[in-house]
Amino acid sequence: MNGVNGVNAVDGVDVVNAVDETTDEAGLRVKTPKALVAGRPGPAVRDAALWAALAGAGVFAYREQTDPSPVLGLVLPLLILAAAVPGSRRHPGPAVFLANAACALGLAHPSATASPYLLALAALTYLLGIRSAGTGSALLLFGACTAVDLALCAVLGVGPVHWFYAMSMIPMALVLPWLAGRYRRARQALVRGGWQRAHDLEQRQRSVAEQARLRERTRIAADMHDSLGHELSLIALRAGALELSPTLTGQDRAELAVLRAAVSDAVGHLRDTIGVLRDGPEGEPTASSVEPVEELVDRVRESGVTVHLRREGAVPALPPLVDRTAYRVVQESLTNAIKHAPGSTVRIRIAHQGARTEVRVTNSAPSATGQAATTRAAAPPASGPAPEPASGHRGLTGLRERVLLIGGTLHATPRDGGFEVVAALPDRVSPERGGTTGESHPREEAGSESARRLAAARRSTRLRFVVAFAAPAGVGLLMLASAAYLALQLTTCVLRPADFAALQPGQDRAELARLLPDRQFRYVPEAVTKARPAPPGTVCAYYRSNSNLLDEVDVYRLCYAGSRLTAKDVLPS
Numbered sequence: 001m002n003g004v005n006g007v008n009a010v011d012g013v014d015v016v017n018a019v020d021e022t023t024d025e026a027g028l029r030v031k032t033p034k035a036l037v038a039g040r041p042g043p044a045v046r047d048a049a050l051w052a053a054l055a056g057a058g059v060f061a062y063r064e065q066t067d068p069s070p071v072l073g074l075v076l077p078l079l080i081l082a083a084a085v086p087g088s089r090r091h092p093g094p095a096v097f098l099a100n101a102a103c104a105l106g107l108a109h110p111s112a113t114a115s116p117y118l119l120a121l122a123a124l125t126y127l128l129g130i131r132s133a134g135t136g137s138a139l140l141l142f143g144a145c146t147a148v149d150l151a152l153c154a155v156l157g158v159g160p161v162h163w164f165y166a167m168s169m170i171p172m173a174l175v176l177p178w179l180a181g182r183y184r185r186a187r188q189a190l191v192r193g194g195w196q197r198a199h200d201l202e203q204r205q206r207s208v209a210e211q212a213r214l215r216e217r218t219r220i221a222a223d224m225h226d227s228l229g230h231e232l233s234l235i236a237l238r239a240g241a242l243e244l245s246p247t248l249t250g251q252d253r254a255e256l257a258v259l260r261a262a263v264s265d266a267v268g269h270l271r272d273t274i275g276v277l278r279d280g281p282e283g284e285p286t287a288s289s290v291e292p293v294e295e296l297v298d299r300v301r302e303s304g305v306t307v308h309l310r311r312e313g314a315v316p317a318l319p320p321l322v323d324r325t326a327y328r329v330v331q332e333s334l335t336n337a338i339k340h341a342p343g344s345t346v347r348i349r350i351a352h353q354g355a356r357t358e359v360r361v362t363n364s365a366p367s368a369t370g371q372a373a374t375t376r377a378a379a380p381p382a383s384g385p386a387p388e389p390a391s392g393h394r395g396l397t398g399l400r401e402r403v404l405l406i407g408g409t410l411h412a413t414p415r416d417g418g419f420e421v422v423a424a425l426p427d428r429v430s431p432e433r434g435g436t437t438g439e440s441h442p443r444e445e446a447g448s449e450s451a452r453r454l455a456a457a458r459r460s461t462r463l464r465f466v467v468a469f470a471a472p473a474g475v476g477l478l479m480l481a482s483a484a485y486l487a488l489q490l491t492t493c494v495l496r497p498a499d500f501a502a503l504q505p506g507q508d509r510a511e512l513a514r515l516l517p518d519r520q521f522r523y524v525p526e527a528v529t530k531a532r533p534a535p536p537g538t539v540c541a542y543y544r545s546n547s548n549l550l551d552e553v554d555v556y557r558l559c560y561a562g563s564r565l566t567a568k569d570v571l572p573s
Contacts, residue, residue: 043089051085054120061116077102077117084124092128093141096174099124100145103170107152107162118169122177129181130188135463142174159523160489167482168475175475186460193457233338234303236263241304293330297348300334306345307334313352322425325402326350326359329410329423332399333361336419343367344418357425365417396421487549493519495543495556500568509563516558517543524555528571534559535567545570 041049055078062074080102088095099121106117128138149166156162239260242248248256297309318326330348337346341363349360396412403410408425499515521542534540538559545554552573559567 044086047086047089050123051081054081054085054117054123057119058116072105072108077105081117081120084120088124088127088131092124092131093137096121096124096128096141097145100148100170100174103173104149104152107149107156107158107166118173121170122173125174126177126181129178129183130185131181133185138178142171142178145174146171160486161523163489164482164486167485168479171478172475176472179472232263232267233335234300236260236267237305237338237342238303239263291327293327293348293350296327296331296334300338300346303338305334305338307348308345309348309350311350311352316352316357316427318357318427319429321406321429322357322427325406325408325425326357326423328399328402329359329421330361332395333363333421336395337361337363341366341418352427355427357427359423359425360420361422362415362420363418489519490521490544490549491547493517493521493544494547495545497545500543500545500556503558503565503568505565505567507565509560509565512558512565516541521555524571528555532557532569532571537561538566542571 058074058077058081062068068074080098084095084098084102087098099117102117103121128141132138146166149170153163153166239256242256294309297307300307333348334346337344344363344366346361346363349358349362351358351360396410400410400412403423403425406426406429408423410421410423412419412421414420495515495517502515503512521544524542534557538561540557540559543556543558545556554573555571557567557569557571558565559569
C-alpha cells in the first residue's frame with residue numbers, strides 16, 4: 001500500500017478491526033481477514049526494533065574508526081534514523097532522502113566513508129518499494145540523492161575512494177533494495193487479487209442463481225401469456241356469441257354478461273401478473289411444445305373458428321427451440337385473428353423445405369356477424385371499463401425477437417382486408433445463436449472489468465520487467481564508470497621505484513617535476529601517517545609505488561621545505 005495511506009505493517013498490510021481493507025496498485029479496496037495478521041507486534045514496536053538494528057550497526061562501525069567525530073559519526077546519523085524510520089510509514093520518500101543524508105555525512109570524514117549507514121539506506125529504500133507504487137517519483141528521488149552526494153564530493157574535494165563510494169555504492173543501495181521491495185509489493189498484490197477474485201466468483205455465483213430465478217419467472221410469464229391469454233380469448237369469444245342466441249332468456253343473457261365481465265377481469269389480472277413477472281429480458285424455454293400444432297388447431301375449431309391447416313414436405317426432427325417458436329407463431333396468429341378479425345377464415349401453411357421451415361398464417365377479413373359478436377364481447381361491463389388487450393405490444397414484438405434469436409425472420413403485414421404472418425425458421429440453431437446457455441460471446445467480454453484489469457496487469461508486468469533489467473544495467477554501468485575513474489586516479493599517481501631512487505634531498509622542486517607523476521595519491525591511511533609523522537615545517541606529497549589496483553602497495557612520501565626537497569620516505573602498506 002502507498003505510504004501516504006498510513007500502512008501499519010512493514011509488508012504493507014493495514015491492520016483494522018475484524019476485517020482488514022487494503023488498496024492494491026489499481027486502487028481497488030480489498031478485504032483480508034484479521035486472523036491473517038493477528039498476533040504480530042504493533043508498528044511502534046517494529047519501528048523501534050528496526051531503528052535499534054540500524055543504530056547498532058552504526059555504533060559498531062563508530063567504535064572501529066580512528067579519531068572519529070562524535071557528532072558527524074554517531075549523534076547526528078542516529079537522530080536522522082530516529083526520524084526516518086517511523087516517518088517512512090506515511091512519507092517513505094522523504095525518509096529515504098534523510099537516510100541518504102546520513103550516508104553523505106561520512107563524506108566529510110577525511111579517511112572513512114559512511115558505509116555503516118548504507119544498511120539503513122537499503123532498508124528504507126526496500127520499504128519505499130513496498131509502500132509506494134510510483135516509479136517516476138522514486139527514480140526522481142534517487143537522482144536527487146545521487147546529485148546531492150556528488151555535489152558534496154565536489155565541494156569537499158574528497159579523494160577517489162569517496163567518489164567511488166558516492167557513484168557506485170550509494171546508487172546500488174538505492175536501486176537494488178527498491179526493486180526487491182517492488183517485487184514483494186507485486187507479489188502481495190497478486191495474493192490480494194486472488195482473494196478478491198475468489199470473492200468476485202462468489203458474488204458471480206449468487207448473480208447466476210438470481211438470473212436463473214429471473215429467467216424462470218420470465219418463462220412462467222411467457223407460458224401464462226401463451227396459454228391462458230389464448231384460452232381466455234376463446235372464452236370471451238364464446239360468451240359474446242352465446243349472447244346473440246335467440247333461444248336465451250333474459251336471465252341467461254344476464255349470467256353470460258357476468259361471465260364475460262369475469263373473463264374481462266381475469267384478462268386484466270393476467271396482464272398485471274405478466275407485467276410483474278416479465279421484469280427482465282425474455283427467456284427462451286428449452287422444452288418442446290406441450291402439444292402439437294394440430295391439437296391447437298382442433299381446440300380453436302371447437303370454438304367455432306374456421307381454420308385450415310396444411311403441411312408440406314417431410315417433417316424433420318426440429319430442435320425444441322425451433323419447434324416451440326413455430327408453435328408460438330401459430331398460436332399468436334390465431335389469437336390475433338380471433339381478437340381482431342372475428343368470423344374470418346384462418347389458413348395455416350407449414351412448409352419444410354431444405355434446411356428451413358416456413359410458417360405462414362393468413363386470415364381473411366372479419367365477417368359482419370363476427371364483428372357484432374366482438375362488439376358485444378368487448379363492451380364494458382357495468383362494474384368498470386373494458387380491459388386492454390392482454391398481449392398488447394408484447395405479442396408480435398416478443399414473437400419477432402424470439403424468431404430473430406434463433407436466426408429466423410418474421411413478417412407481419414395486412415393482406416386483402418385481412419392479415420398475414422410469415423415466419424422463416426432454420427431447422428438447426430447455430431452455437432452462436434440463442435441465449436439459452438447463459439454464455440456471452442468472447443467479444444462481449446472484451447470490455448468487461450476483468451479484461452480491463454488483465455490488460456492493466458499485463459502493462460504493469462511489462463513495465464516491471466523492463467525496470468528489473470534496465471535498473472541493474474544502469475547501476476552496473478555506473479559502477480563500471482566509477483571503477484574506471486578510480487583506476488584512472490590510482491594509476492596516474494604512481495612514482496616508479498627507479499625515479500624515486502634518483503631523487504635526492506636538497507634538489508629544487510622544479511628539477512624533480514620531470515620525474516614526478518601528474519597526480520598525487522590523496523587517500524593515505526590515517527594510521528600510516530600517524531606511525532610515521534612528517535618532519536615539522538614541511539609539506540608532503542604522496543605517491544603510489546606501483547599500479548597494482550587489487551593490492552595495497554607502499555607509499556612514497558616526499559616532504560618539502562619551501563621549494564626544496566628535505567626528506568623522502570617509504571611508508572609500508
